[in-house]
Amino acid sequence: xxxxxxxxxxxxxxxxxxxxxxxxxxxQTKVVEKIAEFIANGEMDARYIRxxxxxxxxxxxxxxxxxxxxxxxxxxxxxxxxxxxxxMWAAYARLPxxxxxxxxxxAPPWSIWADHQDSMAQRDTxxxxxxxxxxxxELDAVLMLYKICEDKDVLLPAMTMMDAFILSHTMEPVDIPxxxxxxxxxxxxxxxxxxxxxxPAGHGSLIMPEGPVxxxxxAMADAFAGVRDKxxxxxxxxxxxxxxxxxxxxxxxxxxxxxAIAVVSSTIASTSKEVVDRMRERGLKVGLxxxxxxxxxxxxxLREIAKKTDMLGVIDRSYTFGYGGALYAETKGVLYGHSxxxxxxxxxxxxxxxxxxxxxxxxxxxxxxxxxDGAVDREVEWVGLIGDExxxx
Amino acid sequence: MKMEFExxxxxxxVPSTANKTGVWRTFRPVINYEKxxxxxxxxxxxxxxxxxxVPGDKYPAPSEAFLKRDAVEINxxxxxxxxxxxxxxxxxxxxxxxERGDGQ
Numbered sequence: 001x002x003x004x005x006x007x008x009x010x011x012x013x014x015x016x017x018x019x020x021x022x023x024x025x026x027x028q029t030k031v032v033e034k035i036a037e038f039i040a041n042g043e044m045d046a047r048y049i050r051x052x053x054x055x056x057x058x059x060x061x062x063x064x065x066x067x068x069x070x071x072x073x074x075x076x077x078x079x080x081x082x083x084x085x086x087x088m089w090a091a092y093a094r095l096p097x098x099x100x101x102x103x104x105x106x107a108p109p110w111s112i113w114a115d116h117q118d119s120m121a122q123r124d125t126x127x128x129x130x131x132x133x134x135x136x137x138e139l140d141a142v143l144m145l146y147k148i149c150e151d152k153d154v155l156l157p158a159m160t161m162m163d164a165f166i167l168s169h170t171m172e173p174v175d176i177p178x179x180x181x182x183x184x185x186x187x188x189x190x191x192x193x194x195x196x197x198x199x200p201a202g203h204g205s206l207i208m209p210e211g212p213v214x215x216x217x218x219a220m221a222d223a224f225a226g227v228r229d230k231x232x233x234x235x236x237x238x239x240x241x242x243x244x245x246x247x248x249x250x251x252x253x254x255x256x257x258x259x260a261i262a263v264v265s266s267t268i269a270s271t272s273k274e275v276v277d278r279m280r281e282r283g284l285k286v287g288l289x290x291x292x293x294x295x296x297x298x299x300x301x302l303r304e305i306a307k308k309t310d311m312l313g314v315i316d317r318s319y320t321f322g323y324g325g326a327l328y329a330e331t332k333g334v335l336y337g338h339s340x341x342x343x344x345x346x347x348x349x350x351x352x353x354x355x356x357x358x359x360x361x362x363x364x365x366x367x368x369x370x371x372x373d374g375a376v377d378r379e380v381e382w383v384g385l386i387g388d389e390x391x392x393x
Numbered sequence: 394m395k396m397e398f399e400x401x402x403x404x405x406x407v408p409s410t411a412n413k414t415g416v417w418r419t420f421r422p423v424i425n426y427e428k429x430x431x432x433x434x435x436x437x438x439x440x441x442x443x444x445x446x447v448p449g450d451k452y453p454a455p456s457e458a459f460l461k462r463d464a465v466e467i468n469x470x471x472x473x474x475x476x477x478x479x480x481x482x483x484x485x486x487x488x489x490x491x492e493r494g495d496g497q
Contacts, residue, residue, distance in 0.1 A: 092402065093402050094401035094402045103463070192400060192401070193400040193401060193402055193404060197458070199404075200408075201404035201405055201406050202405035202407075202409060203402070203404060203405075204402075204403075205403070205405040205409065205430065206412075207403060211399075212403070213403075214394060215396045215398075216398070216401075216402065216403060218395075218397070219398060219401065220401070222395075266421070346473045
């Protein structure tokens with residue numbers, strides 16, 4: 001029985017990470033505390049670099065990774081926002097750094113609870129993004145991400161998200177894989193462009209507009225386009241060795257014959273599965289699509305899922321001001337020209353607001369009504385506001 | 394059309410010294426060796442750094458005793474003309490003169 005934070009730390013330990021640099025922030029602190037403990041006890045052969053900020057933590061990881069060693073860090077909310085500049089540096093320098101992000105609301109007002117605004121705001125930095133639903137998935141994601149990211153055709157960084165407290169501080173049974181099996185699964189990092197005294201070179205120097213800077217961006221876009229297949233391949237290898245699988249980019253749950261399907265990520269998916277089961281027992285045909293990878297975005301998967309149902313209800317735990325939820329916006333985007341079923345956005349769980357089975361059932365009932373009507377009443381709706389009778393349980 | 398790259402991110406094998414940043418200069422610091430007491434404060438403050446040491450007898454000095462100490466010299470290939478040396482010089486021995494665009 002370990003917490004999500006400890007699961008992330010175990011992932012780094014089993015991956016034989018060589019350099020860790022991090023700055024503590026609630027609710028991430030225990031990840032790096034645990035790693036510091038592993039290193040102090042001699043259970044992990046790694047260098048822990050203490051820094052004065054998250055910006056420096058990412059800078060230290062970039063420098064270390066550039067020498068060709070595996071690095072790891074973890075952060076939340078404001079720490080992630082402070083890293084923003086360095087996140088792009090890591091991605092454009094094509095460094096396969098893996099980072100655990102514990103999703104927490106951005107202030108003000110100060111809020112330390114689950115909310116996806118922090119990582120959604122980093123979607124354009126060139127990092128692979130995966131949202132975990134359980135502590136086991138978090139540990140496994142760290143191991144799989146190193147293998148995906150370090151592939152010669154990928155060479156991109158990745159962040160693995162988990163909900164603050166709901167996973168980070170909650171104990172769950174977690175199978176800690178055997179080190180030897182992990183060693184067989186995950187080869188040592190061989191970074192082609194590492195710093196090498198036998199090949200002196202400048203990294204990140206100036207390129208004029210007529211130089212190949214645009215071509216390097218395109219090469220990175222092409223690498224990202226290949227990530228989807230790599231995810232599926234690595235997950236298959238992982239399943240063969242460790243016996244666990246998660247469904248690729250999108251996990252489908254009881255989507256067959258569903259009149260309405262909820263598109264959800266992270267822990268709201270766990271509660272939603274319970275609700276789907278209860279409603280199915282009563283003959284109400286609802287299903288669930290749990291978006292695991294937000295980058296690369298699951299174009300093909302969502303287009304296929306849309307074919308199976310009469311409407312999609314997208315639940316976002318963040319909000320893109322002036323538009324709607326990010327998951328909703330992108331889901332609608334990939335469906336355009338492929339499907340004309342109604343899609344509605346439900347904004348829920350902001351600032352850690354509890355998303356209960358009762359309120360989710362009301363959302364599913366609303367979705368079924370839209371499926372029957374064939375049209376949405378409104379595109380974006382905030383659910384669970386104080387005093388809103390419509391959604392109160 | 395797709396370009397093939399040896400590495401996923403550009404690695405530069407030409408050293409950055411190939412980039413002669415001195416061309417950015419609008420004002421040029423000029424050491425007045427008759428006043429320079431070779432205290433090296435300019436050398437300490439130059440952020441480039443574009444001030445280096447040369448044998449003491451290469452330049453004149455306020456008196457013969459100073460010739461025993463290394464003199465300082467400005468490398469105009471890299472001096473960007475920030476003027477910090479002229480500002481810090483305790484003897485006012487560095488003149489800051491407008492570049493005329495003819496290398497003089």
